[in-house]
Amino acid sequence: MLPPIEAQTLITRLIREDWGRILSSLVSTTGNYALAEDSLQDSVVSALEVWPRKGAPRHPDAWLITVARRKALDRIRKGETAKRKSDELALWLEQHRDDPDDRDMVIPDHRLELIYTCCHPALEEKSRVALTLRALGGLTTAEIANAFLDKTDAMAARLTRAKKKLADAGIAFKLPEPDDLHERTDAVLRVIYLIFTEGCHASSGQLMREELVQEAIRLGRILTTLLPDHAEAKGLLALMLLSDSRRLTRRGEDGSFVPLDAQNRARWDRGRINEGLALTKAALTDGPAGPYALQAAISAVHAEAATFADTDWAQIVALYDVLYQRHPNPILRINQAVALSYADSPDAGLQLLASVEDEDKLARYQPFHACRADLLARLGRHEDAAASYRAAIALSQAPEQAAFLESRLHELNAP
């Protein structure tokens, strides 16, 4: 018999690692996402009660599925689900009432169907993100709410709405039609990337928000396993890994922001870098380079430079050109201007920035002003730089960013 604490740990680990696989299998048999999720939840509650007393089953995942099927049957009998189709389903579940303790079953992996369903473009974007974290990541509603700085009630209502739409609007649990595959996969990648960037914007101490970065990487890994030939899935995972390799050096011991040129490169995570570099290479050779692969390639150039001064800035400028040609987004020009300022001169960077300064959305975009301030400061135009620093500080959302810019502004005035 397993001591209670170990049963608890086993269940926690199962939920972390296998929630998506188990849930996807249940959705596939019941055809009803909400019913599958509620029944799996019931099954977990039973496990927490039974396993510490009677010992963990030999096949814990099969146990959870078998018990969840019984719970689903109970819920159908109590009339909790819509009448249509439920008779047929009840019969199927009746026939599959196995003994949970001595069953080793092959659990079919339907996570790909699950991820496409959760990221269906007919759902609101924020709901796609929340549903993906819930269904594939096994995060609780409270954890998701916490990560997005939302109230748990509001997040619960959002998830309920989304699940209701899945059922009532007839969003099928299936792989997309070939015609839609490309767009639908892009939607999945976007959801994972949104989870990642949300985590990157965490301030220090916002642990659940920081956890989103690791969650996004985990989802990225699942996706590359499920879509082994998809170049952009690899590109996205590479981008996230390379960015995450610098996580520890992005903040000083006091929590302050540390820019790329001041980071201790010896503390960059080599494991993450090596994996990211290999994936970048694979993503670039698998087909025409997509936006994630190109961004990963840019991040890879940084990862490969031993020092800031050794960075191959010309290469980065060229990569931004390719990226901009395919996706003419003015925000890209800001990052390119930084690279150009080192590859060529701060003046060249400033000229590139000037080419997009009329874009409406950039007036209120903090990095635009921060970048401009830095270039002006390097050109010795201190008064102009100070004005840009002040604009950037006013637009900063994270306190670490504002503090960093304040210190730069202060250095300007110092002799």
Next chain:
Amino acid sequence: MQYMCLIYNAEDNGPQPGTDEFGPYMQSYMDFTKEVQDAGKMVGGEALEPIATSTTVSVRNGKTELVDGPFAETKEQLGGYYILDCKDLDEALHYAAKIPDAKYGRVEVRPVMIFD
């Protein structure tokens, strides 16, 4: 499942009667209707007369009130609909995108409620 595709457009937007584009536009509706009929998806569908012909009715305290015109005073008005029997939302969305006015206005796709 049955889905209603509600076709919204501003009446002065898209091909207008009497222009060269109007013939092919009407033809494209006939082609679409034939396509959904042949595929066995068509449950029903009609075009509506312009909003100039519309009257809105409400009953308050037992008294019937009539107002000239449509209920919603938005630029885009309901101009017609199809009810299609599709296997899931994806299929309904796929057909909705082929409705000729999707190019000019908007098509809202809503499941028909099933009472059970």
